[in-house]
Amino acid sequence: MALIKTITYTAFALTAFAFNSILCRVALRGDEADAVGFTAVRLASGAAALALIGILAGRRSQSVRQTAETPARIGSWRSAIYLFIYAICFSTAYLSLPAGTGALILFGSVQLTMIAMAVVRGERPGIVELFGVAMAFGGLMYLMLPGIESPPLNGSLLMAAAGGSWGLYTLQGKGAGDPLALTRNNFVRTLPFALIAGVVVIPNLHLTVRGVLFAVLSGALASGIGYTVWYAALKYHTTTRSAVLQLTVPVIAALLGIVLLGETTSPRLVIAAAFILGGISATIIGAKRVVIR
Secondary structure (H helix, E strand, C coil): CHHHHHHHHHHHHHHHHHHHHHHHHHHHHCCCECHHHHHHHHHHHHHHHHHHHHHHCCCHHHHHHHHHHCHHHCCCHHHHHHHHHHHHHHHHHCCCCCHHHHHHHHHHHHHHHHHHHHHHCCCCCCHHHHHHHHHHHHHHHHHHCCCCCCCCHHHHHHHHHHHHHHHHHHHHCCCCCCHHHHHHHHHHHHHHHHHHHHHHCHHHCCECHHHHHHHHHHHHHHHHHHHHHHHHHHCCCCHHHHHHHHCCHHHHHHHHHHHHHCCCCCHHHHHHHHHHHHHHHHHHHHHHHHHHC
16 A cells, blocks of 8 residues: 555646646747746645645644744745746746656755755765766756757757756755645745846736636645645655656656657757656665665
């Protein structure tokens, strides 16, 4: 029974993460929403979904007590800024990137950012880890280099920035006592930034009913519920396994993009994916071996 639960939770969460790319891409490609409007609705619906989940889970009073005792550990404005930068860069990048390519750049940048920060904080990678980092970084650069099959540079850089911000956001919340309350409060703190962005670009705001629906599904289901289920699944996985499992998200997103959006892949994307995912896997496995020793 525990195995079935683990597989179900994990598969749902990883698919939900991939659907963030699909929902954003289909809304923007179909001119159902602009990037800022999609981001604002996504963040607001994510905050609402997480608040509802907290209430249904009977954690409302616990979160209030924790906020009173250790307010700094239940979210922060710095984390909210990272989360907002991730969300707005993510949406803007998908104005030009296919779903699979965007997810590959995003998750590659997330892992590389976290590895880089670990080195800055004093960790010393071994030979296998260094080889993996070089391999992954090389794959990312190969994907973004100018060429007939390369994705648009502006979109690629924006998605890399989204990945970097998500990596920093993840590190900010590491070790939090209540991940659900932390995520909910950080989502709530992003709303003023989303409002300011909306006011700045108000002449260009564009949201159809379908665009709002896609953004709500992205925020409430793929983000809010997806993150919650992922946290529930994490207790069944080691840190190494959970990191490796997340590398399947670009693959799922690419397959969904082909099936649902009619997108195509290219030899460049396949080669880059092999280098990025293989390099990061080598880095994670190498780090685990160092710990075992």
